[in-house]
Amino acid sequence: MKLNTLVACMVGVMALSLGTGSEGSLGFSSAAAQEAVRPEIGKHLKDVQAMLKAAKYREALAKLREAEAVGGRTAGENVLIERLRLAAAQGAGDGDSMVRAYEALKAAGKVGGGENLQYLEAIAGTYSRVNENAKALTWANRYFKEGGNSAAMKAVVTRSQFMSGDMGAIIKDTVAEIHADEKAGRAPSKEKLGLLMSAAERAKDSNAYSLGLEKLLQYYPGKDVWAAAISGAQQKKGFSDRYVLDLFRLRFLSGNMRGEADYMDYSQMAAQAGFADEGLKAVEAGYAAGVLGQGASAERHKRLKDFMLKRVADAKAGFAAAEAAAKDPRDGNALIPLGLALAQRGDAKGGVKLIELGIEKGNLKNEDAAKLALGQAQLLAGEMSKAVASFRGVKGTDGSAEVARLFSIHARSKK
Incomplete structure (x- = not known):
């Protein structure tokens, strides 16, 4: 999920109501859930919402800690806190706090199928954005394991592998994608072939490099590509x-x-x-x-x-x-x-x-x-x-x- 998408969802979907609930508590209305929130918790969450709108994400995380300091929180209040924490942490680029919130919501049974994939994508994307590549790869792989198919997440996987130096995985995955494209009657993209050649060059894998170059010649022939292929053959x-x-x-x-x-x-x-x-x-x-x-x-x-x-x-x-x-x-x-x-x-x-x-x-x-x-x-x-x-x-x-x-x-x- 792109930066601020989750934030916008949380701000739009979970708007605080100024009315009072059946037991004198503030009502927290949402298309996803209706939760009763006591005034001592609600005032903090209203502030958090305002901070999210103003893109003050770290201040929002600090304000959520004040909400957590209130004793006797209900399960519903905890769910709202964690949902807002997810949004604030994404904006702040704090993947670890996102994971904490996600795991709490998961344990509470508050994460549905489609929503689950959105959260996984947001977590992986956030880790990738702040260059925590090993963690980004872990969460992106989890996203695909649980049924996701986002092209953006595939890009996160590839980038994370490349940045962490895992050229072997990139080569294996990219070659498989190239073969799948050809089997489906599609030409592999020029970018995909370039990625294969870059990874192969770093890994000193001459076979993979030759495959990438061969496919470039096949699908995107040009003078420069031919010159590189001919020169490369002589240097073998x-x-x-x-x-x-x-x-x-x-x-x-x-x-x-x-x-x-x-x-x-x-x-x-x-x-x-x-x-x-x-x-x-x-x-x-x-x-x-x-x-x-x-x-x-x-x-x-x-x-x-x-x-x-x-x-x-x-x-x-x-x-x-x-x-x-x-x-x-x-x-x-x-x-x-x-x-x-x-x-x-x-x-x-x-x-x-x-x-x-x-x-x-x-x-x-x-x-x-x-x-x-x-x-x-x-x-x-x-x-x-x-x-x-x-x-x-x-x-x-x-x-x-x-x-x-x-x-x-x-x-x-x-x-």
């Missing part, structure tokens, strides 16, 4: 340099080429790996972006472009011989890069067939790299579902699975 422990070219491909696909060096490095790396057409496309894209062909290095850029044009021509001229040599009956290793090169040249379906033939022959040096290449060729062929299936089959711990996961997200976005 055990990442092999053999997949740097694949990261360049992802940078290119996501619009994250960072300048002259990226276009030059991507082009040369692709050509060296046997992908001349890809290298030429990188150079041409650099020219189209106005990054290459300009300034003092323009001549260098032209030499690179001319070199790539020659490599492409040579690759086309020698393709038939290369294909014949690649069809070695002993293994399919040579067919994998040849098929991907063919796919990049424009014959994507033909490239897919060559890679599939290579995988079928077996005795591969790196089966994960072969599946990664197959997925990329299928992506170029527009076979998105098949590409996703191929990427999912990559399980390597050398960075291949991480790269494949990013390609899979890209492929799913193109379906």
Whole structure:
């Protein structure tokens, strides 16, 4: 319950009447209860009510102690005192006094179902507001255990866990919420994914962080998110340099080429790996972006472009011989890069067939790299579902699975 909500309820619902009751006592009228209040108690409670209206909460708590000092209090008078104490204590940010009042009302049987949840919410919210996080978490959990479902209380739980350093609980709960959202056909909120990543970063939980980033890419793709994902993949422990070219491909696909060096490095790396057409496309894209062909290095850029044009021509001229040599009956290793090169040249379906033939022959040096290449060729062929299936089959711990996961997200976005 928000600050002052309980106060307003108590002031509005339990207004003191100036009339006298059947035994000469002041009447305390309420939609929730009708209680007889003696004048010596009633004068204090009238003052408390005025203080609550004036937001003088600590003064109200002190005045309630004066009411408590009156001897021979009835059960009804005690109930009214505790109800007002709850309101004053919430306003004062005194969670412990709220608990005292709540427990007294509970013991007296004066707390109903809906009212019970309101009180629990008010107590948890008050503890959270004054940064008593362990107590806030205890009472918020009690609120949910007793049937509450307030989104505000969920926020209290999360904040309390975060402030107390319980990152494991946040990760567990947030992952469960993400899966529940997806099961219900909803996209998890960006804030929820950000919370997961923040908690995972503090807990040094790379798996949870990767999940959050993957979901961000899936539901809220953007240049910056892709840049972070690509950079994070390369920084993972055990990442092999053999997949740097694949990261360049992802940078290119996501619009994250960072300048002259990226276009030059991507082009040369692709050509060296046997992908001349890809290298030429990188150079041409650099020219189209106005990054290459300009300034003092323009001549260098032209030499690179001319070199790539020659490599492409040579690759086309020698393709038939290369294909014949690649069809070695002993293994399919040579067919994998040849098929991907063919796919990049424009014959994507033909490239897919060559890679599939290579995988079928077996005795591969790196089966994960072969599946990664197959997925990329299928992506170029527009076979998105098949590409996703191929990427999912990559399980390597050398960075291949991480790269494949990013390609899979890209492929799913193109379906």
